[in-house]
Amino acid sequence: MARLRVLLPLPLAGAYDYRVPAGWDVPPVGSFVVVPLSGRQLYGVVWDGEADPDLPERRLRDIAEVLPVPPMTASLRRFVEWVAAYTLSPPGAVLRMAMSSPSALEPPAQKAGWRLSAAGQRAARGEGRLTEARRRVLDAMEPGEVYGGAALAAEAGVSAGVVRGMADAGLLESALLPAGADFPRPDPAHPGPALGPEQRAAAAALREAAAARAFGVTLLTGVTGSGKTEVYLDAVAECLEQGRQALVLLPEIALSTQWLERFERRFGTPPALWHSELGSRLRRDTWRAVAEGRAPVLVGARSALFLPFPDLGLIIVDEEHETAFKQEEGVIYNARDMAVVRARLAGAACVLVSATPSLETLTNAETGRYAALHLPTRHGSAGLPDVAVIDQRRTPPERGRFLSPPLVEAVRETLAAGQQAMLFLNRRGYAPLTLCRSCGHRMRCPNCTAWLVEHRVRRTLQCHHCGHAEPIPESCPECAAEGSLTPLGPGVERVQEEAALLFPEARRLVMASDTIPGPAAAAEAARAIAAREVDLIIGTQIVAKGWHFPHLTLVGVVDADLGLAGGDLRAAERTVQLLHQVAGRAGRAEAPGRVLLQSWNPGHPVLEALVSGDLDSFMQAEAESRRPGHWPPFGRLAALIVSAEDEREADRAARDLGLTAPRAEGVEVLGPAPAPLALLRGRHRRRLLLKARRDVAVQPLLREWLSRAGVPAGVRVQVDVDPVSFL
Incomplete structure (x- = not known):
């Protein structure tokens, strides 16, 4: 009997061999099938390559079912293999992402709808008397076509009861809706906007x-x-x-x-x-x-x-x-x-x-x-906004405040002119740190190397890395001093609180992942802003891209220096991208826009690039600073993140990996060292970074390295080829 290979959506090294039952046609490569494994029935894909002819017949199991769904294309199968090889992941783990809706592999259930009966067709031709509502339903239907009840009622502008009443009267009869009628085809000839x-x-x-x-x-x-x-x-x-x-x-x-x-x-x-x-x-x-x-x-x-x-x-x-x-x-x-x-x-x-x-x-x-x-230019009559830096060393905010006098005045002028303003701070919650005034104790996450962020609206302290949350205590957990816990630094909730004091008449909207959790909330926020039901938007990075608010003419960045600190390779690049996107929300229609960046370091190259608008020169300088050290994009990086619940095990495994690190021309291994988030979700983390010239293939080096090291049970080694985050 025929044999073939089946790849399963499990973190397995490769495909398993199965047998085609006697009398079956051999399913083509790419077919979705059901196969037995360890007492379970699993979905899988018939994979490329020849089954092992030396595998004894007694060890083979039969394919249980071939599913009625189009086979996976050759290009997608090659893609699964390519991603697995590039990321050093099991092919089955990648296949799982391509089989993300297992229920879609089963035959779709057809839904019931309505079509015109013979009596309904006669009535549609004018035979007999009809109410106005029933006439509208008949006018919306074609003989032989099947319509969903809700869609038909909406099209005719009647209630669902009218449709049911027509069925009871014999004018409509039940029928199955054709499968796949829910995705109308976009019309490429539909008239679009005029392009310049x-x-x-x-x-x-x-x-x-x-x-x-x-x-x-x-x-x-x-x-x-x-x-x-x-x-x-x-x-x-x-x-x-x-x-x-x-x-x-x-x-x-x-x-x-x-x-x-x-x-x-x-x-x-x-x-x-x-x-x-x-x-x-x-x-x-x-x-x-x-x-x-x-x-x-x-x-x-x-x-x-x-x-x-x-x-x-x-x-x-x-x-x-x-x-x-x-x-x-x-x-x-x-x-x-x-x-x-x-x-x-x-x-x-x-x-x-x-x-x-x-x-x-x-x-x-x-x-x-x-x-x-x-x-190079904005569409229509809109011009680019003017960008300026507010030097907070010269005009600092009032004590206990975070908005400087020039920014406050600019917001007042904008609101008085009947236009909309935005205050941007890329930090959720009320305050990023809570500190005891008596003993200096800082509220930190028990599972992560991170401070707990205060969310005053919910009265909680929360970790934004693992999700741990706890009520804000009445007294310090370290020294028991009552009423001594103080929030330090601003989040958008705190900016909103300050804005309420400074601009009490303004209608405010906070746009952060806490307040805009999904598509419905985003749609409502966009509607309210477009309808001018909002005067002042206070937001995190979710307001930075994709939005078009024609009446928004002022953007104030509360802390333009945020994100520039630390040793992240891409910190300056990311910050200039984010702030340029935020600035781009201003003045997108006829009214000119302006952007004010609050900073304690106005001479930073990122801020100078934003003010001058010369991002090309900034990126060229950024590239030249990376070229000599073979940092991306002029070299390759791969991170190994070692983690364990026991700190000594994490240290030992990281040390062993460091001792067996590859030594080759154009290759350098940095570390091991504690990760910036040295504790994350209860696991201690150590990092090693492999840096190589651009012409060096890092995947073979990584495979050989990991095979030599031998990772003990209880220790996890995550491989991140081309890392973006260095936490």
Whole structure:
């Protein structure tokens, strides 16, 4: 009997061999199957390669079932293998991300709907008397077509009771809705917004890339508000005309309300969505629709990269510089980089989009690996905002306050003119540290090397790394002094409290992940701001990108120095990207915008670049500072994070890894050393960093290194190739 290999969505080293039952057709490679393993029935995928002919027949188990779903494409199977090899992850762990909705593998249940009966068709032709409501229902229906009850009632503008009454009267009869009718096809010919000359030229180049039906990467840059979204949606239209599927990756799908509205204006219908807040039923339907080619365009978070597109023609990575594209748990990968690989394997065009591209992407464009397009001006009549620094050494805030007099005055002037203002601070909660005035005790997380953040609205102290939360105590847990605990430093809640005292008449809205938890809240916030029901927005980094608020003319950054401290390789690059994005929210319509950056170090190169608007020179200087030491993008990095519940075990394992570190030309191993978060979720952490020249393949070195070291039970070693975070 035939044998074949089946890869299971488990952290296993490779595929297992199974037997095809007698009388069965051999399922093609890529088929989804059910197989037995250790007394369980598991889903798996028939994988490439020959089964082991020397494996005894008695050790083989039969495939139990071949599932009625399109087979996984060869390009997706190659992608699973590529990601596994690059990240040093088990292939089955990567496959699990590509099988993220197991229920979608089962035959979809058909839903019941209504169609015109013979009596209903006669009534539709004018025979008999009808109420006005029933007439509207009949006018909305075509003979032979099946309609969902709720959709039919909405289309006709009647209640569901009217539809049920018509069924009781014999005018409608029950019928099954056709499967897959829930994802309408976007219309590429739907009239879109008028593009300016620069936009039309860029859109034409992207259309040409999408029409080529071949792999290529294009970097699309442009100042904030220059219409990058409208330009790349033209490439999506071309992909639709080619009959292929398009994928748009966004860094935070829950905050893409306005993006979805733009898409619907451009194509007349919304796209399919993929993100963590989808319900299980919609997740199943979406996965199945993608696999069957019924979802022509999908917009999603980074995990959408592993969906089973049968004919992927275009991948857009919007805000490509965002660290949210890096997955830090499980299989550690950067969706931006993996999107380029997925496009290459699928023969698709890839477009990376950003107003502030990462240094890695800029270098690839400068060396010719990527094509480059640039939009230098804002679309329409909007101009770029004026940016200035408030030197807090000269005009400090009042004692116990965090807004300096020039910023307070600017907000007052803006509100008095009937315009909207924003105060930005990239720090959640009320205060980042709580300290005892009597003994100096600091409230810290019992599971992490981190201070507990006060959330005054909830009356809790919370760790933003592990989620530990506890009530704010009445007395110091160290010295028992009552009423001695004092919050130090500002978070957005504290800025909101200060704003309430300074601008009591202003209608305020706090936009942070605590207050905007998902798509519904984001949509309501965007509606309220657009409707001018809000005067002053107070937000964290979620307000920095993707929003278009036409009446927002002032952005005040409360602490522009935040993020510049510490030894993070990319601290300056990240800060200039974030603050430039925040600044870009101001003056996006006719009224001119201005941006005020509060700083204790106004001469810092990041702030000078933001004031001058010369980000290109800043990034060039940043690149030149990294080149001599072979730091990315001019070298390779891989981090090994050793963790254990016992601190001595973590130290011992890290020391042993350090002693067996690879020694080769162009390779250097730094560490071991305690991680900045030396305790995280109850595990002690040590880090080693392998640094290599750009031409050195680090994966073979890492595999050999780990095989020599021998990691004891109870110790976990996480490998992060191309690390973004150094915590």
